[in-house]
Amino acid sequence: MxxxxxxxxxxxxxxxxxxxxxxxxxxxxxxxxxxxxxxxxxxxxxxxxxxxxxxxxxxxxxxxxxxxxxxxxxxxxxxxxxxxxxxxxxxxxxxxxxxxxxxxxxxxxxxxxxxxxxxxxxxxxxxxxxxxxxxxxxxxxxxxxxxxxxxxxxxNKDAVAVTKDYAEKHHLKTVADLRKLGTIYFGEYPDNIESSTGYSGLVKTYHLPNVKVKSLNIGLQYKALEKGAIQAADVFTTDPQLARSNLVLLTEPKNLFGFxxxxxxxxxxxxxxxxxxxxxxxxxxxxxxxxxxxxxxxxxxxxxxxxxxxxxxxxxxxxxxx
CATH class of the missing domain: 3.40.190.10 (Periplasmic binding protein-like II)
Incomplete structure (x- = not known):
């Protein structure tokens, strides 16, 4: 079978x-x-x-x-x-x-x-x-x-990823650190944009009015990050791309994404x-x-x-x- x-x-x-x-x-x-x-x-x-x-x-x-x-x-x-x-x-x-x-x-x-x-x-x-x-x-x-x-x-939970270079340049360690940046674009898959555990919930929970959304199908956020089309993205912690990438996951102290x-x-x-x-x-x-x-x-x-x-x-x- x-x-x-x-x-x-x-x-x-x-x-x-x-x-x-x-x-x-x-x-x-x-x-x-x-x-x-x-x-x-x-x-x-x-x-x-x-x-x-x-x-x-x-x-x-x-x-x-x-x-x-x-x-x-x-x-x-x-x-x-x-x-x-x-x-x-x-x-x-x-x-x-x-x-x-x-x-x-x-x-x-x-x-x-x-x-x-x-x-x-x-x-x-x-x-x-x-x-x-x-x-x-x-x-x-x-x-x-x-x-x-x-x-x-x-x-396998949602997480916020940024490139290692971007994190080092702006001293980013947690999701809350995104607040100190100017306008940035966040890659989110369409079904999760309005979710309480997606883009909308992230902006509300961490008070991130400077973070704008860019709708991207699952998987496309990795190339967008590499090219600089977005500065942060929603990823899944077991995504195979994370095994070999220049990305880091920001810590999420308020546990928005749960377990x-x-x-x-x-x-x-x-x-x-x-x-x-x-x-x-x-x-x-x-x-x-x-x-x-x-x-x-x-x-x-x-x-x-x-x-x-x-x-x-x-x-x-x-x-x-x-």
């Missing part, structure tokens, strides 16, 4: 995507992924359950690379243990994929703990620790007939229908996902042009989960 998903993902890639030889594939995956992850969790490698109790497990993902990789990690590990798995990629935004979960069109999907509170629970004030964010997000989901598995070590560890959301009926091994397997994978590992896998897909299926397989093999 992973081969079918691999083919479907390749069809979504832009024109001009190079076809890698087997040698290039192994080398790129080994450098980009294997070198970035710790050893496997003991007791999980080599599990070979053939139980089909509970039927098909349907995993959903949102519309970006990191989610596709997570979906493949979960699916391939479960398939290796004898479970029937279906992956539905590109379902949509948080609100859309949440509706799909509640309607039973999917059983589980990877979600960000802060997003649960910000988008679904409509919280205007976020907890001050990652642990408390997870606790409150899980409690919210429990009240709706869902539950959350264990969170990942890594977070965004990944924790799969599962309907309770699905959770109880399947053996505990299913959820132990997903927890074992998530326990290995550091920021370094997430960036490396995102880079392998976005830059090296490997498919999420290929990248996930390499990660699981290196960590003895296949």
């Amino acid at each position: 992973s081969e079918e998903r691999d083919k479907a993902t390749r069809l979504q890639k832009p024109p001009g995507t190079p076809v890698l030889s087997r040698r290039q594939l192994v080398r790129a995956a080994a450098i980009g992924v294997a070198g970035a992850v710790p050893l496997a969790v003991s007791g999980c490698a080599g599990a070979t359950s053939t139980s089909k109790r509970g039927g098909m497990i349907t995993i959903g993902t949102k519309e970006f690379t990191e989610e596709w990789v997570l979906g493949e990690l979960y699916a391939q590990a479960l398939e290796a243990r004898g479970y029937q798995v279906q992956v539905k990629n590109n379902i949509g935004s948080t609100e859309i994929i949440d509706r799909a979960l509640k309607a039973g069109r999917i059983d589980v999907y990877p979600e960000y703990t802060g997003v649960v509170l910000q988008v679904l629970a409509k919280r205007s004030k976020l907890p001050k620790t990652a642990h408390e964010t997870y606790r409150q997000a899980k409690a919210f989901e429990e009240r709706r007939g869902m539950t959350m598995l264990q969170p990942t070590p890594f977070q 965004q560890n990944v924790a799969p959301v599962v309907r309770k009926d699905v959770y109880h229908r399947h053996p505990a091994e299913v959820w132990h397997t997903l927890n074992a994978i998530d326990a290995l996902l550091t920021v370094k590992a997430a960036r490396a896998m995102n880079r392998a897909v976005a830059v090296n042009r490997l498919s999420p299926s290929q990248v996930a397989k390499k990660f699981l093999q290196v960590n003895q989960l296949l």
Whole structure:
């Protein structure tokens, strides 16, 4: 089944995507992924359950690379243990994929703990620790007939990036330091311009009337920063571009962006229908996902042009989960 998903993902890639030889594939995956992850969790490698109790497990993902990789990690590990798995990629935004979960069109999907509170629970004030964010997000989901598995070590949260040269020239260390500059332009993706945790929230929280917005699709802010078309930008902390760039992230002392560890959301009926091994397997994978590992896998897909299926397989093999 992973081969079918691999083919479907390749069809979504832009024109001009190079076809890698087997040698290039192994080398790129080994450098980009294997070198970035710790050893496997003991007791999980080599599990070979053939139980089909509970039927098909349907995993959903949102519309970006990191989610596709997570979906493949979960699916391939479960398939290796004898479970029937279906992956539905590109379902949509948080609100859309949440509706799909509640309607039973999917059983589980990877979600960000802060997003649960910000988008679904409509919280205007976020907890001050990652642990408390997870606790409150899980409690919210429990009240709706869902539950959350264990969170990942890594977070993928918004952050404000500037070039290293610009930061040194203007002595920038925190987001609040932007206030001492003249008019500057901030790159923001369209959906986040009016958000309380995007451009509008940033300007209001840190009193930055001098910061004007420039709408840029996700990914385009990096070239704009390099060219000086903008002076600061909204980025994601696991963006592969951050692994090799002349950028620095400004600290965000007021915690506007919250904490965004990944924790799969599962309907309770699905959770109880399947053996505990299913959820132990997903927890074992998530326990290995550091920021370094997430960036490396995102880079392998976005830059090296490997498919999420290929990248996930390499990660699981290196960590003895296949």
